[in-house]
Amino acid sequence: xxxxxxxxxxxxxxxxxxxxxxxxxxxxxxxxxxxxxxxxxxxxxxxxxxxxxxxxxxxxxxxxxxxxxxxxxxxxxxxxxxxxxxxxxxxxxxxxxxxxxxxxxxxxxxxxxxxxxxxxxxxxxxxxxxxxxxxxxxxxxxxxxxxxxxxxxxxxxxxxxxxxxxxxxxxxxxxxxxxxxxxxxxxxxxxxxxxxxxxxxxxxxxxxxxxxxxxxxxxxxxxxxxxxxxxxxxxxxxxxxxxxxxxxxxxxxxxxxxxxxxxxxxxxxxxxxxxxxxxxxxxxxxxxxxxxxxxxxxxxxxxxxxxxxxxxxxxxxxxxxxxxxxxxxxxxxxxxxxxxxxxxxxxxxxxxxxxxxxxxxxxxxxxxxxxxxxxxxxxxxxxxxxxxxxxxxxxxxxxxxxxxxxxxxxxxxxxxxxxxxxxxxxxxxxxxxxxxxxxxxxxxxxxxxxxxxxxxxxxxxxxxxxxxxxxxxxxxxxxxx
Numbered sequence: 001x002x003x004x005x006x007x008x009x010x011x012x013x014x015x016x017x018x019x020x021x022x023x024x025x026x027x028x029x030x031x032x033x034x035x036x037x038x039x040x041x042x043x044x045x046x047x048x049x050x051x052x053x054x055x056x057x058x059x060x061x062x063x064x065x066x067x068x069x070x071x072x073x074x075x076x077x078x079x080x081x082x083x084x085x086x087x088x089x090x091x092x093x094x095x096x097x098x099x100x101x102x103x104x105x106x107x108x109x110x111x112x113x114x115x116x117x118x119x120x121x122x123x124x125x126x127x128x129x130x131x132x133x134x135x136x137x138x139x140x141x142x143x144x145x146x147x148x149x150x151x152x153x154x155x156x157x158x159x160x161x162x163x164x165x166x167x168x169x170x171x172x173x174x175x176x177x178x179x180x181x182x183x184x185x186x187x188x189x190x191x192x193x194x195x196x197x198x199x200x201x202x203x204x205x206x207x208x209x210x211x212x213x214x215x216x217x218x219x220x221x222x223x224x225x226x227x228x229x230x231x232x233x234x235x236x237x238x239x240x241x242x243x244x245x246x247x248x249x250x251x252x253x254x255x256x257x258x259x260x261x262x263x264x265x266x267x268x269x270x271x272x273x274x275x276x277x278x279x280x281x282x283x284x285x286x287x288x289x290x291x292x293x294x295x296x297x298x299x300x301x302x303x304x305x306x307x308x309x310x311x312x313x314x315x316x317x318x319x320x321x322x323x324x325x326x327x328x329x330x331x332x333x334x335x336x337x338x339x340x341x342x343x344x345x346x347x348x349x350x351x352x353x354x355x356x357x358x359x360x361x362x363x364x365x366x367x368x369x370x371x372x373x374x375x376x377x378x379x380x381x382x383x384x385x386x387x388x389x390x391x392x393x394x395x396x397x398x399x400x401x402x403x404x405x406x407x408x409x410x411x412x413x414x415x416x417x418x419x420x421x422x423x424x425x426x427x428x429x430x431x432x433x434x435x436x437x438x439x440x441x442x443x444x445x446x447x448x449x450x451x452x453x454x455x456x457x458x459x460x461x462x463x464x465x466x467x468x469x470x471x472x473x474x475x476x477x478x479x480x481x
Contacts, residue, residue, distance in 0.1 A: 345382025
């Protein structure tokens, strides 16, 4: 079981997110409020202007008909109280009272002025209250005509002067509703900012604490992987990273232990032989010195192999790549190894046709072929077979290396290139050496930009498939310069 991080309280990041989200939402709500209020003001003024003009034109036309019936305006001078009745009858014919609300305020008799044809007042604006000081209003004027003759003029207040009265009716009502909406948005923003900042802060704080524990060497830590969002995928990637580091540390521990074991055996042999010579049990002669030299040589090879692998891991493997014919390199090394293979009871079959130009290092490729030959001779039971083929496969060259029985179980094939790994029952130090040959072979193939994979052989043993990019695949003309 891997430990999981506990649920955490709101972090500093969560507080910052809360403030930022809330501030952004409040700013947006404020801008919406200002924009809508401005739009309402402008639209309402336009509405008042159009409506008041229509009312004045309708009233002017009706007053022209009234003048035609009576012949003058003296009746209004004699009875000013009839003015409101006339205005109401002209603007709302058939109604005993004007409609409620804004429509009634737009058609009030007090907002209209009537002058006769000579410009003398008939009906004027009512006087302002004594406690209010205001400038005389600027009116708009319409001519009252009858039969093509001007019989008077009608003045009316422009909509700007009506705003002081209308804003208590329409604008106040709309802005009150808008304020309620913006306040609701503010409360929703508060809840959203709080919830979102708490959620994000909790998850990011968990990741921060997990990363800190990871840097301290606790690779067993794991994050909760709930949901399918980016943070969940990040948690999954973090868990994969932690598992990889944990596996790498375990592999490194095994690697150090295996190296110690491999070095301990030849060192113990050397120590035993030297102590035997010191005690006089064995004589200091050429044969015994040759035995010591063999153990020292094995140690040197082991150290050299370990150094090569460490250079490969660090990306510092010394490989001098140049155009070369892979077919010639492979053919030459197999011909040299014919005696070695014959002594091991192995028959060689080759199918190498045509040139295969790649970018490679001749000495490193020779080392690669030698490791594969050594692996075949060490594990193939005599009489055995080795079949090597080379062919072009599109933009890469493929080398297939197959030997006869014994084979390797399928579940152990992916681990054959692990360092110091030996297949149970067949790979041991007496027959197989240090167990680094295939790891080195894989590193050499990788240094050439290729890939090396293991599979079951069609002739009963192990099959290695090596693929190298051709010169054309790496952007160089195929063939020698």
